[in-house]
Amino acid sequence: MEQARLYHRSPARRRWRSVLFAVAFAAVLGSATAQTLTLAMSAQPDTLDPQLTSATAAFQVAKSIYDTLVEVDRNGEIVPALAESYEVGDDALSYTFHLVETTFHDGTPLDAQDVVATLDRIRDPDTASPKASEFQAITSVEAVDDRTVVVHLSEPAPALIASLASGWGAILPSEKVASGHDFGNEPVGTGPFSFVSWQRDNAVTLAANPDYYQGAPQVDEVVIRFVPDSAVQLQGLMTGEFQVIDTVAAADQELIESNPDLELVRDPSGLALVAALNTRREALADPRVRQALNLAVDSQTVLDVAYGGGTPIGTFMEAGSPWMPDDVEPFGFDPEAARALLAEAGWDSGVTLDLALPQPYENHIQAGQMIQDYLRDVGVNAEIRIVEWGVWLSDIYAGAHDYDITVIGHTGKLDPTGRLDGYGTEATNYPGFDDPEVAQWLEEGASETDVSARREVYANVLRRLHEGAPFIYLGTPSRVHARAANLEGFWITPLLDSFDFRTAHFE
Amino acid sequence: MTRYLLGQAVSFVVTLWVVLTLVFVGMRALPGDAATILGGMDAGAEQIAAIRERLGLAGSWGAQYVGFLGDVVRGDLGDSLRERRPVTAVLLDRLPVTLALASLAFVISLVIGVGLGMLAGLRPGGAVDRFTTLFATAALALPEFWFGFLLILFFAVDLGWFPVIGLPPSGLSWQASWHLLLPAFTLAIPRSAQVARLTRALVLEQRRADYVRTARSKGLTGGAVARHIASNALPGVLPLLALELGGLLTGTIVVEQVFGLPGLGATILGAISARDYPVVQGVTVLAVVVYVGVNWLADLLQLAADPRLRTA
Numbered sequence: 175m176e177q178a179r180l181y182h183r184s185p186a187r188r189r190w191r192s193v194l195f196a197v198a199f200a201a202v203l204g205s206a207t208a209q210t211l212t213l214a215m216s217a218q219p220d221t222l223d224p225q226l227t228s229a230t231a232a233f234q235v236a237k238s239i240y241d242t243l244v245e246v247d248r249n250g251e252i253v254p255a256l257a258e259s260y261e262v263g264d265d266a267l268s269y270t271f272h273l274v275e276t277t278f279h280d281g282t283p284l285d286a287q288d289v290v291a292t293l294d295r296i297r298d299p300d301t302a303s304p305k306a307s308e309f310q311a312i313t314s315v316e317a318v319d320d321r322t323v324v325v326h327l328s329e330p331a332p333a334l335i336a337s338l339a340s341g342w343g344a345i346l347p348s349e350k351v352a353s354g355h356d357f358g359n360e361p362v363g364t365g366p367f368s369f370v371s372w373q374r375d376n377a378v379t380l381a382a383n384p385d386y387y388q389g390a391p392q393v394d395e396v397v398i399r400f401v402p403d404s405a406v407q408l409q410g411l412m413t414g415e416f417q418v419i420d421t422v423a424a425a426d427q428e429l430i431e432s433n434p435d436l437e438l439v440r441d442p443s444g445l446a447l448v449a450a451l452n453t454r455r456e457a458l459a460d461p462r463v464r465q466a467l468n469l470a471v472d473s474q475t476v477l478d479v480a481y482g483g484g485t486p487i488g489t490f491m492e493a494g495s496p497w498m499p500d501d502v503e504p505f506g507f508d509p510e511a512a513r514a515l516l517a518e519a520g521w522d523s524g525v526t527l528d529l530a531l532p533q534p535y536e537n538h539i540q541a542g543q544m545i546q547d548y549l550r551d552v553g554v555n556a557e558i559r560i561v562e563w564g565v566w567l568s569d570i571y572a573g574a575h576d577y578d579i580t581v582i583g584h585t586g587k588l589d590p591t592g593r594l595d596g597y598g599t600e601a602t603n604y605p606g607f608d609d610p611e612v613a614q615w616l617e618e619g620a621s622e623t624d625v626s627a628r629r630e631v632y633a634n635v636l637r638r639l640h641e642g643a644p645f646i647y648l649g650t651p652s653r654v655h656a657r658a659a660n661l662e663g664f665w666i667t668p669l670l671d672s673f674d675f676r677t678a679h680f681e
Numbered sequence: 682m683t684r685y686l687l688g689q690a691v692s693f694v695v696t697l698w699v700v701l702t703l704v705f706v707g708m709r710a711l712p713g714d715a716a717t718i719l720g721g722m723d724a725g726a727e728q729i730a731a732i733r734e735r736l737g738l739a740g741s742w743g744a745q746y747v748g749f750l751g752d753v754v755r756g757d758l759g760d761s762l763r764e765r766r767p768v769t770a771v772l773l774d775r776l777p778v779t780l781a782l783a784s785l786a787f788v789i790s791l792v793i794g795v796g797l798g799m800l801a802g803l804r805p806g807g808a809v810d811r812f813t814t815l816f817a818t819a820a821l822a823l824p825e826f827w828f829g830f831l832l833i834l835f836f837a838v839d840l841g842w843f844p845v846i847g848l849p850p851s852g853l854s855w856q857a858s859w860h861l862l863l864p865a866f867t868l869a870i871p872r873s874a875q876v877a878r879l880t881r882a883l884v885l886e887q888r889r890a891d892y893v894r895t896a897r898s899k900g901l902t903g904g905a906v907a908r909h910i911a912s913n914a915l916p917g918v919l920p921l922l923a924l925e926l927g928g929l930l931t932g933t934i935v936v937e938q939v940f941g942l943p944g945l946g947a948t949i950l951g952a953i954s955a956r957d958y959p960v961v962q963g964v965t966v967l968a969v970v971v972y973v974g975v976n977w978l979a980d981l982l983q984l985a986a987d988p989r990l991r992t993a
């Protein structure tokens with residue numbers, strides 16, 4: 175600990191920087207009116223400790239409080255962040271990061287020890303991080319000097335950089351890590367906003383960090399309100415209580431578009447929406463049956479009606495992903511061909527499939543109802559069963575895999591390993607897809623460092639997932655949010671879906 | 682009196698034990714646990730086992746049950762699995778919101794209910810009486826959340842007099858009372874209808890009583906007679922009020938959801954879906970204590986208010 179102290183810069187210098195920033199800040203604002211940006215989101219975080227959660231909602235809030243070594247820019251590219259640069263060793267077995275100068279919200283300067291402590295923490299079995307496996311290739315993390323960190327690997331792990339750019343790669347202050355600080359309730363990071371308060375089921379309040387290393391944010395305060403009901407979100411947006419809402423019902427889109435004070439923003443999301451087919455079940459074991467079910471469903475209509483628009487996909491990767499092979503097309507809607515294929519496969523029309531839908535997601539339920547109708551048209555009966563989220567996770571996604579069909583969205587991943595890991599072996603994926611060659615390719619892809627070779631390997635996997643069809647591929651929905659028309663500079667990180675308030679300001 | 686108190690204490694302990702056991706078993710019988718839910722779609726079996734270990738869910742049900750009862754006896758409700766802090770801290774955070782909402786609703790239903798009931802009972806067949814009957818029928822027939830939506834639509838969206846949702850981000854403060862009025866009215870409407878109906882019936886009964894006839898024959902009029910009637914009729918409303926007060930806490934679950942209020946109702950719903958067993962158990966303990974306590978208080982109040990019961 176004493177050793178680490180030696181590397182700290184003098185507080186006087188920090189104070190000067192704060193004064194400069196404050197002056198610049200006041201100049202930008204002109205007047206002294208404090209600006210608050212209020213966003214309403216439908217889900218809420220379980221914790222604000224970025225390493226103890228896997229919930230998108232947690233990272234959406236935590237994004238403003240913490241920084242990562244590298245991050246995703248508006249084009250989805252991974253760019254430097256707390257590490258102003260990094261080099262990969264010749265053997266791809268080490269990464270060297272050079273850190274920027276900045277301070278945590280508690281006033282301690284960022285140094286290499288913080289990176290060591292953070293990466294050790296997420297790998298520590300006692301931490302029990304749901305994301306620990308993404309860091310398992312790391313053998314040690316070494317602080318060379320106060321600005322340089324080397325991460326040593328046991329084998330090449332090209333996906334690691336994506337994990338470091340994701341919310342769970344957030345860098346925490348080493349002193350607080352050592353003292354067992356409760357980051358879940360009192361987060362401390364280097365981010366553009368510092369934590370003020372969190373009232374569960376109500377709001378998180380954040381204050382602008384005038385010392386932020388990329389420049390102070392332009393709004394003084396961000397309030398994130400938790401509002402599950404989309405109608406209430408919309409009402410709040412119209413009355414000016416919220417300036418951004420993250421959920422817009424398909425039926426309300428027109429209303430927002432016709433209001434000059436509001437703006438509807440439609441971005442491609444990172445989601446791959448699917449109706450998973452349990453290939454372990456006799457009725458669904460034949461790939462021809464699964465292909466037929468794909469042909470039976472008009473995925474564009476499902477996307478439009480249940481999700482407010484989107485782009486169909488033909489395999490297990492979001493539309494627009496650089497990993498999506500050019501030669502894989504969506505199945506298309508052809509009930510005639512579906513019937514023919516079912517007949518060829520000897521489909522038994524006496525079978526009723528169990529269509530299990532996750533209760534908190536209204537749009538998945540609506541999609542499931544539409545799928546039920548489409549399947550009925552080709553002579554496949556499905557009975558809808560709505561299950562609560564905890565049941566879905568434990569009985570359908572994991573455990574006994576007790577379902578025939580279920581509808582879900584797989585969230586964005588910066589690297590294909592995150593999406594495809596385990597999809598070659600029956601026991602490690604919920605549709606029970608089994609293909610030794612796919613398993614082999616996935617193993618190759620995880621350690622292949624040549625980008626084009628890697629792309630080819632994953633293209634093979636994705637083609638096979640198209641043919642084998644362990645899913646009815648629905649598509650990538652648009653991520654629709656609405657905002658006050660005079661709000662500029664707010665954006666949602668592609669693929670990771672986290673909110674970025676750094677350049678947000680009112681015109 | 683001692684026997685009465687002792688009986689109450691025993692029935693309280695038994696009620697608490699039965700309810701807690703039901704909640705304990707019921708929660709664990711639900712598929713999935715806090716570890717599965719925290720792990721989400723990304724964590725593998727290994728990570729989920731590690732999380733389960735960290736949360737102390739790795740032991741058998743029996744061991745967990747014994748540990749849990751022991752803790753309750755010592756007054757310890759454990760730590761929230763999700764929030765990683767003591768359940769008592771979670772409850773103390775949330776209780777004020779529910780308490781503020783419930784007491785506001787209680788006062789409103791008392792004023793409206795007793796007021797309307799008295800007026801209706803004193804002038805049966807009059808305009809107020811007819812209105813009260815209509816109001817009571819409508820209020821009891823329609824679900825609570827429906828009134829909530831109606832109030833939001835009219836007063837918050839159309840008129841813009843009230844905020845659409847929840848508490849201000851700063852939490853419970855004097856400004857918050859403005860936020861609490863609509864949800865409190867939503868809660869109070871069906872309850873005031875019940876109170877009004879009972880009050881009306883009790884007042885009508887008293888009106889026919891001999892002492893009223895005597896009083897009138899002695900020349901007493903209007904206000905003085907009403908005071909007599911009130912002092913005899915109102916203690917009869919107390920048990921219902923106690924029931925209402927206990928029921929208010931469950932009513933807040935729905936209303937807090939509709940209005941997005943961060944009270945105990947929102948807590949217990951969130952805790953159930955996150956399988957945060959200690960929090961669900963903690964809210965249950967609190968609910969039993971409040972329910973039993975309030976009923977007991979009502980009994981005592983009724984004893985104090987009605988001398989005839991004391992000799993019984």
